[in-house]
Amino acid sequence: xxxxxxxxxxxxxxxxxxxxxxxxxxxxxxxxxxxxxxxxxxxxxxxxxxxxxxxxxxxxxxxxxxxxxxxxxxxxxxxxxxxxxxxxxxxxxxxxxxxxxxxxxxxxxxxxxxxxxxxxxxxxxxxxxxxxxxxxxxxxxxxxxxxxxxxxxxxxxxxxxxxxxxxxxxxxxxxxxxxxxxxxxxxxxxxxxxxxxxxxxxxxxxxxxxxxxxxxxxxxxxxxxxxxxxxxxxxxxxxxxxxxxxxxxxxxxxxxxxxxxxxxxxxxxx
Amino acid sequence: xxxxxxxxxxxxxxxxxxxxxxxxxxxxxxxxxxxxxxxxxxxxxxxxxxxxxxxxxxxxxxxxxxxxxxxxxxxxxxxxxxxxxxxxxxxxxxxxxxxxxxxxxxxxxxxxxxxxxxxxxxxxxxxxxxxxxxxxxxxxxxxxxxxxxxxxxxxxxxxxxxxxxxxxxxxxxxxxxxxxxxxxxxxxxxxxxxxxxxxxxxxxxxxxxxxxxxxxxxxxxxxxxxxxxxxxxxxxxxxxxxxxxxxxxxxxxxxxxxxxxxxxxxxxxxxxxxxxxxxxxxxxxxxxxxxxxxxxxxxxxxxxxxxxxxxxx
Amino acid sequence: xxxxxxxxxxxxxxxxxxxxxxxxxxxxxxxxxxxxxxxxxxxxxxxxxxxxxxxxxxxxxxxxxxxxxxxxxxxxxxxxxxxxxxxxxxxxxxxxxxxxxxxxxxxxxxxxxxxxxxxxxxxxxxxxxxxxxxxxxxxxxxxxxxxxxxxxxxxxxxxxxxxxxxxxxxxxxxxxxxxxxxxxxxxxxxxxxxxxxxxxxxxxxxxxxxxxxxxxxxxxxxxxxxxxxxxxxxxxxxxxxxxxxxxxxxxxxxxxxxxxxxxxxxxxxxxxxxxxxxxxxxxxxxxxxxxxxxxxxxxxxxxxxxxxxxxxxxxxxxxxxxxxxxxxxxxxxxxxxxxxxxxxxxxxxxxxxxxxxxxxxxxxxxxxx
Numbered sequence: 001x002x003x004x005x006x007x008x009x010x011x012x013x014x015x016x017x018x019x020x021x022x023x024x025x026x027x028x029x030x031x032x033x034x035x036x037x038x039x040x041x042x043x044x045x046x047x048x049x050x051x052x053x054x055x056x057x058x059x060x061x062x063x064x065x066x067x068x069x070x071x072x073x074x075x076x077x078x079x080x081x082x083x084x085x086x087x088x089x090x091x092x093x094x095x096x097x098x099x100x101x102x103x104x105x106x107x108x109x110x111x112x113x114x115x116x117x118x119x120x121x122x123x124x125x126x127x128x129x130x131x132x133x134x135x136x137x138x139x140x141x142x143x144x145x146x147x148x149x150x151x152x153x154x155x156x157x158x159x160x161x162x163x164x165x166x167x168x169x170x171x172x173x174x175x176x177x178x179x180x181x182x183x184x185x186x187x188x189x190x191x192x193x194x195x196x197x198x199x200x201x202x203x204x205x206x207x208x209x210x211x212x213x214x215x216x217x218x219x220x221x222x223x224x225x226x227x228x229x230x231x232x233x234x235x236x237x238x239x240x241x242x243x244x245x246x247x248x249x250x251x252x253x254x255x256x257x258x259x260x261x262x263x264x265x266x267x268x269x270x
Numbered sequence: 271x272x273x274x275x276x277x278x279x280x281x282x283x284x285x286x287x288x289x290x291x292x293x294x295x296x297x298x299x300x301x302x303x304x305x306x307x308x309x310x311x312x313x314x315x316x317x318x319x320x321x322x323x324x325x326x327x328x329x330x331x332x333x334x335x336x337x338x339x340x341x342x343x344x345x346x347x348x349x350x351x352x353x354x355x356x357x358x359x360x361x362x363x364x365x366x367x368x369x370x371x372x373x374x375x376x377x378x379x380x381x382x383x384x385x386x387x388x389x390x391x392x393x394x395x396x397x398x399x400x401x402x403x404x405x406x407x408x409x410x411x412x413x414x415x416x417x418x419x420x421x422x423x424x425x426x427x428x429x430x431x432x433x434x435x436x437x438x439x440x441x442x443x444x445x446x447x448x449x450x451x452x453x454x455x456x457x458x459x460x461x462x463x464x465x466x467x468x469x470x471x472x473x474x475x476x477x478x479x480x481x482x483x484x485x486x487x488x489x490x491x492x493x494x495x496x497x498x499x500x501x502x503x504x505x506x507x508x509x510x511x512x513x514x515x516x517x518x519x520x521x522x523x524x525x526x527x528x529x530x531x532x533x534x535x536x537x538x539x540x541x542x543x544x545x546x547x548x549x550x551x552x553x554x555x556x557x558x559x560x561x562x563x564x565x566x567x568x569x570x571x572x573x574x575x576x577x578x579x580x581x582x583x
Numbered sequence: 584x585x586x587x588x589x590x591x592x593x594x595x596x597x598x599x600x601x602x603x604x605x606x607x608x609x610x611x612x613x614x615x616x617x618x619x620x621x622x623x624x625x626x627x628x629x630x631x632x633x634x635x636x637x638x639x640x641x642x643x644x645x646x647x648x649x650x651x652x653x654x655x656x657x658x659x660x661x662x663x664x665x666x667x668x669x670x671x672x673x674x675x676x677x678x679x680x681x682x683x684x685x686x687x688x689x690x691x692x693x694x695x696x697x698x699x700x701x702x703x704x705x706x707x708x709x710x711x712x713x714x715x716x717x718x719x720x721x722x723x724x725x726x727x728x729x730x731x732x733x734x735x736x737x738x739x740x741x742x743x744x745x746x747x748x749x750x751x752x753x754x755x756x757x758x759x760x761x762x763x764x765x766x767x768x769x770x771x772x773x774x775x776x777x778x779x780x781x782x783x784x785x786x787x788x789x790x791x792x793x794x795x796x797x798x799x800x801x802x803x804x805x806x807x808x809x810x811x812x813x814x815x816x817x818x819x820x821x822x823x824x825x826x827x828x829x830x831x832x833x834x835x836x837x838x839x840x841x842x843x844x845x846x847x848x849x850x851x852x853x854x855x856x857x858x859x860x861x862x863x864x865x866x867x868x869x870x871x872x873x874x875x876x877x878x879x880x881x882x883x884x885x886x887x888x889x890x891x892x893x894x895x896x897x898x899x900x901x902x903x904x905x906x907x908x909x910x911x912x913x914x915x916x917x918x919x920x921x922x923x924x925x926x927x928x929x930x931x932x933x934x935x936x937x938x939x940x941x942x943x944x945x946x947x948x949x950x951x952x
Contacts, residue, residue: 011382012386021379021457023405025413025416028416029408039424040419085299085300085303089297093299095293096293101300101304104304104312112515113520116311118548119315119318122321122552139306146303161673163670163673164673167673169640169659169661170638170660170666170735171666171687171734171735171738172691175659181686211542223412243407244407244408247404252400
């Protein structure tokens with residue numbers, strides 16, 4: 001028994017250390033965002049909220065933030081709708097070329113963003129002469145988020161009994177009504193996950209935005225350019241900390257809502 | 271597609287009692303996504319392959335077919351056999367190597383964590399999953415930057431050691447080298463490795479483990495004979511999920527790599543942005559994809575053989 | 584089979600193919616209005632596919648389905664006068680019991696008060712009054728089954744389709760539900776089409792049963808007829824236990840045939856419409872409980888063969904005996920009622936002994952080879 005104990009304790013110790021490894025670098029950001037020193041170095045000098053105050057006046061940063069939010073929301077809506085349709089096709093229909101189409105849609109997941117970025121740049125600028133803007137960034141973000149959305153929603157659709165949809169058709173629903181009354185409510189947690197995942201992916205994406213934004217700027221582009229100027233970094237740290245806190249609140253809230261709404265009828269799906 | 275209802279001929283959209291054939295309905299639903307993937311990925315990929323056979327003359331592209339870019343890269347590679355590798359071969363090899371080391375580090379660290387979550391946590395697994403993913407909601411850029419703060423000249427480690435009186439001068443070897451790139455990548459990609467491994471461990475029917483113990487396996491033996499083989503799908507997914515994107519990574523080497531930590535992605539970006547040599551950049555992109563594909567195929571082939579051998583035991 | 588006047592469902596050459604595989608092969612028969620009709624067969628025989636084609640969940644490759652005289656063509660399920668009780672029950676997890684039952688009524692011009700009344704009546708009918716606010720995961724298997732039933736019946740379908748609805752229940756509950764189901768069907772007068780792989784269930788519930796195998800409908804008959812007069816070896820073997828004797832028809836004498844089932848072993852078989860000629864191969868089928876095992880040679884009016892007991896097992900109400908009668912043939916199984924104490928039986932004790940197996944001529948069934 002003591003043998004088992006020792007193993008369990010070693011593993012628990014490892015788990016704690018692992019979490020520390022994950023958290024320490026991330027928690028440095030909020031720590032320095034309250035530090036009264038324009039340079040991000042130890043020792044800490046004193047507590048201040050001035051970086052959060054100056055954040056409100058940093059119009060370049062706020063513009064970039066707003067651009068990223070716009071692109072992120074647009075991308076997550078489009079990708080989730082497309083992913084919903086594609087997931088439905090994959091889980092409920094048989095059609096020619098089904099497996100190859102599936103593989104093709106997943107392909108962007110295993111192609112380095114660098115390659116996607118430069119090849120899209122080549123075709124848009126050199127061959128088609130399309131003006132680069134947030135729209136071109138959004139289009140490439142749809143490309144990389146649509147497979148994520150499809151996978152999340154496919155897992156959700158496979159998770160419930162197909163005869164539920166048949167039952168609603170049997171009880172008189174048209175295809176559309178059946179989708180609205182049965183499929184949509186049951187897939188809703190998946191839609192929320194897909195939306196969040198697509199948003200975070202787009203919101204955080206640097207490389208494609210760097211190649212395809214043209215003269216526009218998204219938040220990652222702004223942050224990247226800021227990192228070269230140490231005196232601008234505290235604003236970015238303040239913003240990063242805010243985003244971290246907001247996302248924690250959002251995810252806890254979403255989880256709480258999910259648990260309340262479904263009350264254990266499908267606790268298997270995360 | 272074989273379930274084509276030939277009884278349901280000529281569907282008319284007006285009549286609600288008539289149905290669109292299943293295959294058409296399926297294609298109709300997936301068509302927009304397929305169009306995006308073709309338009310935004312397949313066409314550009316074909317374009318970049320074509321461009322890699324062109325040349326840059328000033329600001330214009332010379333669209334006559336030439337193998338010059340690949341010739342340059344082959345010469346570059348051939349130097350490996352004479353007087354040391356050329357620039358691009360070095361970068362490719364270094365990128366693969368850094369990714370390989372980072373991936374190994376990520377997966378080796380992630381596996382025990384996933385194992386802990388799957389087998390040791392009885393309640394509140396979801397809390398652990400959330401705990402694990404929270405660090406990834408901060409910007410990737412800022413996470414990489416955090417490592418710069420930790421490892422930098424005036425960073426946390428150096429100033430910490432200095433204040434403890436252990437060192438006089440800051441340690442300069444911490445940042446701007448392949449090792450710092452590896453550590454940063456290992457941190458940045460942790461969740462991508464833990465989650466798939468956790469899922470495949472969680473799926474293992476506990477009765478298999480009981481059966482193995484019942485048949486006389488010790489815990490250690492049971493792990494290698496039952497648990498690990500059954501977790502392979504998740505582990506392989508984790509390896510690929512981390513390895514493939516990190517080979518072409520740009521942010522990490524740029525921020526924490528310094529001159530010696532530069533990877534192939536940086537070189538490709540340079541060709542397109544600064545050097546304005548799109549055809550050479552295109553050829554480098556193709557070469558990188560080829561290298562990744564070969565590395566993945568090699569890996570899968572080795573795994574495949576091992577698994578076959580394992581099945582005999 | 585011509586469609587009769589009171590046919591609720593008429594299937595004509597209904598065929599379903601999945602690529603090269605034929606799931607249902609030219610099913611052609613009628614189901615009368617108000618009938619409790621079962622589709623019986625092993626898994627993969629096409630019974631569920633046939634049911635799903637009637638409900639509109641699968642499209643037949645060819646053939647036509649008429650319900651109450653109307654050709655269904657390619658009509659989707661929501662345009663058919665049928666409702667289905669699914670194998671998994673398909674109780675919507677996001678709705679409570681009452682909302683589940685009211686689900687189909689929302690697609691009709693019915694006011695709220697009527698819906699509430701109908702739902703209450705349906706709940707009462709399936710003895711679930713007061714559980715309207717429960718959710719699917721708070722119900723037992725039997726309760727879910729009843730909700731599924733109520734949800735379908737409240738739509739007042741012309742035909743109720745039941746896809747192995749009792750398969751997920753334990754034995755005792757299943758027997759209770761069988762009785763309830765039968766009573767419900769009688770009181771409602773709705774045509775039931777019931778898919779099952781459980782022959783006892785089909786025999787005890789149904790007015791008529793269609794036995795299916797490999798996509799083909801082998802025989803459609805009442806329970807008694809299927810048991811007493813199976814029309815082929817497969818039906819005979821699938822329903823109950825059966826002994827088969829392979830042989831040759833040596834003579835036809837009036838309404839009886841004489842068969843040679845072994846060297847100089849001849850038996851008589853009644854003819855009930857089978858076309859046989861002397862010299863042709865045939866199979867004789869005899870149920871184990873119709874055979875008697877005796878020590879003394881029986882009267883010549885009965886069929887009798889000499890056999891050696893190989894094994895016997897005591898099952899309380901009856902004993903099962905396996906007896907060898909011919910080197911190359913399968914042993915014959917005999918089921919004997921234990922009307923007397925075991926010790927009094929002529930076959931008491933386990934040792935092998937020579938006996939006569941005997942059965943009345945009319946107990947045999949002649950099957951074509």
